[in-house]
Amino acid sequence: MPKKKTIISQIISGFLKFLAVVIFILVIIVFVIPLFLSIIKGKDIPPVDDSNLQLQTINLSKEENAFYDLNKLYNAEKHQKLISLKNVPAGKQLVSDYLNSDQWNQEDIKKLLSDNEEVLQYFTDAAAKGVFQLPEADSQSKISSDMPVTPLNSWREISRLSGVKAIWLAKNGQNKEALNEAFKSIIIGNAIENSQSLLITHLVGIAIKDTGLNVLQKVISIIPQDSSVLSEYQSKLENYQAKGNSSPFITEYLVSKQTWDNFGQDNNIELGAIMKILIKNKFYFKKNLTISYHFGFYNKLAAEAEKDCLEVKKVQGPVMLLKDNNLIRMYFTENVVGKYFVEIPELALNNVLEKKCATENKLQETISIINRQE
Numbered sequence: 001m002p003k004k005k006t007i008i009s010q011i012i013s014g015f016l017k018f019l020a021v022v023i024f025i026l027v028i029i030v031f032v033i034p035l036f037l038s039i040i041k042g043k044d045i046p047p048v049d050d051s052n053l054q055l056q057t058i059n060l061s062k063e064e065n066a067f068y069d070l071n072k073l074y075n076a077e078k079h080q081k082l083i084s085l086k087n088v089p090a091g092k093q094l095v096s097d098y099l100n101s102d103q104w105n106q107e108d109i110k111k112l113l114s115d116n117e118e119v120l121q122y123f124t125d126a127a128a129k130g131v132f133q134l135p136e137a138d139s140q141s142k143i144s145s146d147m148p149v150t151p152l153n154s155w156r157e158i159s160r161l162s163g164v165k166a167i168w169l170a171k172n173g174q175n176k177e178a179l180n181e182a183f184k185s186i187i188i189g190n191a192i193e194n195s196q197s198l199l200i201t202h203l204v205g206i207a208i209k210d211t212g213l214n215v216l217q218k219v220i221s222i223i224p225q226d227s228s229v230l231s232e233y234q235s236k237l238e239n240y241q242a243k244g245n246s247s248p249f250i251t252e253y254l255v256s257k258q259t260w261d262n263f264g265q266d267n268n269i270e271l272g273a274i275m276k277i278l279i280k281n282k283f284y285f286k287k288n289l290t291i292s293y294h295f296g297f298y299n300k301l302a303a304e305a306e307k308d309c310l311e312v313k314k315v316q317g318p319v320m321l322l323k324d325n326n327l328i329r330m331y332f333t334e335n336v337v338g339k340y341f342v343e344i345p346e347l348a349l350n351n352v353l354e355k356k357c358a359t360e361n362k363l364q365e366t367i368s369i370i371n372r373q374e
Contacts, residue, residue: 034281034283034284035281037281037283037284037332038281038282038283038284041283041334042281042282042283042286043282044282044286044287044288044289045286045288045289045292046288047288047291048288048291048292048295050253050257050295050299052299052302053246053250053253053254053295053298053299053302054140054250055137055139055140055143055196055247055250055251055254056139056196057138057139057140058133058138058139058196059138060131060133060138064129064131065129065131065132065133065135066125066126066127066129066130066131066132066188066191067126067132067133067134067135069122069123069125069126069129070122070123070126070132070154070155070158070188071150072119072122073119073122073123073151073154073155073157073158074151074154076151081151081153081154081157082118082119082154083116083119083154083157083158083161084112084115084116085112085157086115087108087111087112087115088108088112089104089105089108089109092104094157094160094161094164095160098160098161098163098164098167098215099163099167099214099215099218101163101164101167101168102167102168102170102171102218102222106168106171109164109168112161112164113161113164113165113168116158116161119158119161120158120161120162120165122158123158123159123161123162123184123188124184126184126188127183127184127187127188130187130188130191131191132188132191132192132195132205133195133196133197134150134195134196134197134198134201136148136150136198137196137197137198137201137247137251138196140254143251143254143255143258144255144258145255145258145259147198150201152200152201152204155188155204155208156204156207156208156211159185159188159189159207159208159211159212160211162181162182162184162185162215163182163185163211163212163214163215163218165181166178166179166181166182166215166216166218166219167215167218167219167222169181170218170219170222170223171222175219175223175227175229176229178219178222178223179216179219179223179229179230179233181215182212182215182216182218182219183212183216183233183236184212185208185209185211185212185215186209186212186213186216186237186240187212187240188205188208188209188212189205189206189207189208189209189210189211189212190205190209190240190241190242191205192204192205192208192209193205193206193209193242193245193356194242194243194245195245195247196245196247197247197248197251198248198251198252199248199249199251199252199349199352201248202245202247202248202352203352203355206352206355206356206359209240209242209359209363210355210358210359210362213359213362213363213366214362216237216366217365217366217369220366220369220370220373223373225373227373230370230373233370234367234370234371237363237366237367237370238367240363241360241363242356242359242360244305244306244307245305245306246301246302246303246305246306248305248352249298249301249302249305249349249352250298250302252298252349253294253295253298253299253302256291256294256298257291257294257295260287260290260291260294260338261287261291263279263287263341264276264279264280264285275337278336278337279337283334283335284334284335284336284337285335285336285337285338286334286335286338287338289335289338290335290337290338290339290342293318293338293339293342293344294342294344296318297315297317297318297344297346297349300315301315301349301350301353304353305353305356309356309357309360309361312353312357314350315346315349315350316346317344317346318342318344
């Protein structure tokens, strides 16, 4: 009997020793080494000097600002757009078919334009002002990740509807009126594109301007070649070339910086317990170093945005050392939290510059078309 107790005691003793070793190793791995790394290599870099990525304060009255005319296209209280598409010809779509509206039933187009006479007037009023500023982006203090959403789709829709009207006018021999109508999208799109704005607003401006140029080319193709009405429009079109505008990329940087400034706060409930522990370790999370990844990329983008299209180059994103979920590598990776969570849509942001330059090339192409028509 005593021998049996001795064997059981040895087994229990061995298990407890093994458990003690395991606990000791876990304490080393979970607490000691991370604490050591935090003390030895926990120093963050100084705050990024991002003084060159700052927004101006824009003072533009409501009476001067085309935004307030475009904003009338959507009823915010009822959450519905005011543009009526019930009389778009059967089987046709405004989004994809507006350039072919010269082939639509003309009676349907009359009804469509009549339905939207009021909203088309809002578009005309916006073009008459020719100056645009999104109120939510008129100063740096307003930029945040929870900014109010502006219903931009209505702006693109009214631009296409204006295009239908321009083509309809040209088809009915009202050449000058058709050209002026086509120019409204160019004027408004250019004003939005050149304004201090958010990236999505900037893209909508480019898209509206591109629509205007497509419509203008279509109208020119309908107008008789011996018409003298085009003579004044070449120089007019040259006035609507895009200017260097870095503000959309600056706003993107400011939003990302604000996100990291607030990262890991108690109200950030989507983070798990382990991640919250890692954030408090100075080795595994360095806020300034993380922000510097964004600054380096957006600073280069902002510089490219100010250049002439012939000089624009693709901007490479930050080289991240963390390319997989290898736990051992992650364990010894400095600023692993920053490197793991940093997501910079490199391709999409470079495409913004490409879209701008594609539209500018189309503008020059349109000028050449006018020259050949004269």
